[in-house]
Amino acid sequence: MRFKIIISFIFLPLFSFSQTEIDSFLEATRQQLFQARQEIKIINNKNKVLPFTRIDTLKIGFFSNEQRPGFKQMLENYLPIQKLENLDELNIYDYIIVEWNLDKSMGKTPKFLDTVPNLIMFTKSRGELDLDRRFDHHLHANNQSPLLSSLAAQGIFGAVLILGKNNQDPLKPIGRLGYTSPEEFGIFSFPLQENIKKVVEEGIEAQAFPGAQVLVAYKNKVIYHEAYGYHTYSKNRKVQKTDIYDLASITKVSGALPALMKFHGEGKFDIDLPMSYYFQFLKDSNKGDALVKEVLSHYARYKAWIPYWRTTLKKNGKYKRKTLKAKPNKKYSIQLTPNLYLYKDYKQEIYKQIKEAPIEKELKYLYSGLSFYLWPDLVASISGMDYETYLKETFYNKLGAKTLTYKPLRYFSKDRIIPTENDTFFRKELLHGVVHDEGAAMMDGISSNAGLFSSANDLAKLFQMYLNKGSYAGEQFIAPNSISTFTKTHYAGANNRRGLGFDKPLLKYDPVQSSTAKDASLNSFGHSGYTGTFVWADPDNDLIYIFFSNRVYPTRYNRKIYQMNIRPRIQQTIYDAILKK
DSSP states (O other), X not given: OHHHHHHHHTTSOGGGOOHHHHHHHHHHHHHHHHHHHHSEEEEEEGGXXXXXXXXXXXXXXXXXXXXXXXXXXXXXXXXXXEEOSSSSOGGGOSEEEEEEEGGGTTTOOOGGGGGOTTEEEEEEOSSOOOOOOOSSEEXXXXXXXXXXXXXXXXHHTTSSOBEEGGXXXXXXXXXXXXXXXXXXXXXXXXXXXXXXXXXHHXXXXXXXXXXXXXXXXXXXXXXXXXXXXXXXXXOOSBOOTTOBEEOGGGHXXXXXXXXXXXXXXXXXXXXXXXXXXXXXXXXXXXXXTSBHHHHHTTOSOOOSOOOGGGGGXXXXXXXXXXXXXXXXXXXXXXXXXXXXXXXXXXXXXXHHHHHHSOOOSSOSOOOOOGGGGTHHHHHHXXXXXXXXXXXXXXXXXXXXXXXXXXXXXXXXXXXXXXXXXXXXXXXXXXXXXXXXXXXXXXXXXXXXXXXEXXXXXXXXXXXXXXXXXXXXXXXXXXXXXXXXXXXXXXXXXXXXOOOSSSBOOOSSOOTTTXXXXXXXXXXXXXXXXXXXXXXXXXXXXXXXXXXXXXXXXXXXXXOXXXXXXXXXXXXXXXXXXXXXX
């Protein structure tokens, strides 16, 4: 099968392939993909339940007589799936998905499945069978190939087309991310894999970071996703593709920004109004007259940053008693560490420092995070909902991006979360599962400056929605015009490359200064994160690139990721594979 062919190539030198051999391999792989799609069918789909559309409230159980985990793993790219050891608690699930290998059961399915409500049945065998229609929702694969299991899972969630029996009533895709090999798009996977691996392993060897992930989505399909190295240099736990990272400043374009874009498209948020219109406390300050558009473009003379944590310390470096306590109570409820609690209303002190901070004398591009402490309150005010609740209910849950969250230890095991820095000056412990950024930590971990965590797969869903002009899985989240407005440069004449919140390529490429590949289009957009993260979307090439690492482990002073130009080099490798196919 296709997977065995690809694996056998990995151990051969690239120069051993002629263009004729490469072309022959690409054509053979495309034929295998075509054939696989003929061998999986939707047998029954009562009330057209499949593909799932609104997945934000679904709870799904899973039962299988198969040992190989591939089908379930693919399902979990879309939604958490609970494996059932028995069928005693069916009533707590909206649907039960059953994977049944007919070759292991003499071509029969067990009678007890007849009593399972809301059953989604996926059967597979090594050949054609005369299948009955007793299951209301039933897919069948005439092959044991992992590829067909992958297609079945993707079809259930509307990422690929699944043909109907006798080519009637197919499952049509609704626009969710799919998963395939690069060969589907005429891209020879071997050099792509090897060149990415080479750069990442260079970084690990040089201790630029202990581990990393790379994800590439092309034309609405993930064509590459690999994990490398370990959580830490002690090498106790390997990086997994499902691991969760502190996004750092990627939060700026993944937190409040989608809400602001949505409000803009609905006429509820005007980027040409002054900041004082939305934040009354700035009216009598030196920041109130700056336009929202200028502030989001980092072109408003705002100071780059404020070390808020320093105001909690005495001159001798000890904690101020009125600001921090060793034990929590009603007044000191913001947990910074298990032995350090911040005054509950400290946000007002942060706002005060933002208001009173001096502004730059010269009007020019200067990256500033100050306004991103303010946007969550505006989102809450306009939406009439708690900021975090609004983001989850309006965007993340509907996208199926369950790991895209603030304060991840509320929902996920610590083992699944990548640690960041060993903080020696403020919290004085290893930061693991809590936000790295001190200011965001003092906002109780919830800010639009930093604080979001995510897996690479879930962040890709959000950026695919951006790339789709605000649409994903049949729902228009954000008006297309608003996506265009926020992702374009507004002050190019002042040598400012930035969009509204989004980073953009340099207006004139410079290999020394650029954080993106030379082939990234001027229409592309994204953001980097201080912890060693990076996400970039290119509408001209229908491409998403995500790089995750914890380069700040164990210290933020490790700058090798920049010195070695790791992230742009990997990105250029991707462009080389796609543009030169």
